[in-house]
Amino acid sequence: MSVKTAGLEKATVSNHLGLEHEAMYHLSVSLNNLLSDYHIFYQNVRGFHWNVSGSDFFDLHVRFEELYKELSNDIDELAERIVTIGYKPLHAYSDFLTNTTHMEVKNVKDGKQCVNHVINGLGMLIASQRKVAVEASHAEDIATTDLLTKFIVDLEKRLWMFTMSSK
Numbered sequence: 001m002s003v004k005t006a007g008l009e010k011a012t013v014s015n016h017l018g019l020e021h022e023a024m025y026h027l028s029v030s031l032n033n034l035l036s037d038y039h040i041f042y043q044n045v046r047g048f049h050w051n052v053s054g055s056d057f058f059d060l061h062v063r064f065e066e067l068y069k070e071l072s073n074d075i076d077e078l079a080e081r082i083v084t085i086g087y088k089p090l091h092a093y094s095d096f097l098t099n100t101t102h103m104e105v106k107n108v109k110d111g112k113q114c115v116n117h118v119i120n121g122l123g124m125l126i127a128s129q130r131k132v133a134v135e136a137s138h139a140e141d142i143a144t145t146d147l148l149t150k151f152i153v154d155l156e157k158r159l160w161m162f163t164m165s166s167k
């Protein structure tokens with residue numbers, strides 16, 4: 001093997017899926033950060049579901065449940081994508097708290113405040129997903145790009161609905 005060939009092979013070393021190894025490592029870190037964001041936001045929405053009170057209780061209680069169920073589904077698909085590309089998904093809340101940009105929200109029960117927190121959290125989550133989707137695209141990981149795009153489409157629709165309900 002010539003030096004030139006060896007150098008080329010090193011520069012394009014692929015993983016078991018045929019994707020560039022180093023790019024996929026960096027992507028796995030980004031995906032675990034996203035998984036951490038998802039978990040903290042998910043738990044915040046569960047708190048809103050349990051604690052919301054007032055005249056909008058029946059509606060918001062149901063809407064928050066719909067949202068946290070969707071987040072839960074996304075979480076599972078995201079974690080299994082991390083495994084599929086060859087890495088370990090974080091699963092301890094201590095790790096999620098270290099790697100998230102979201103804050104835990106406690107002791108909120110007012111419906112409008114809960115909705116505002118949901119709008120803010122959805123906006124943060126979608127912004128992070130867009131960045132990671134672009135990173136996955138640059139790494140030619142079309143499946144991860146497609147998965148995140150699907151998440152973004154659904155969460156943008158929910159963001160639109162919660163935004164309309166707050167006006």
Ligand SMILES: [Fe+2]
Nearest residue numbers: 049050061065
């Ligand atoms: Fe419930």
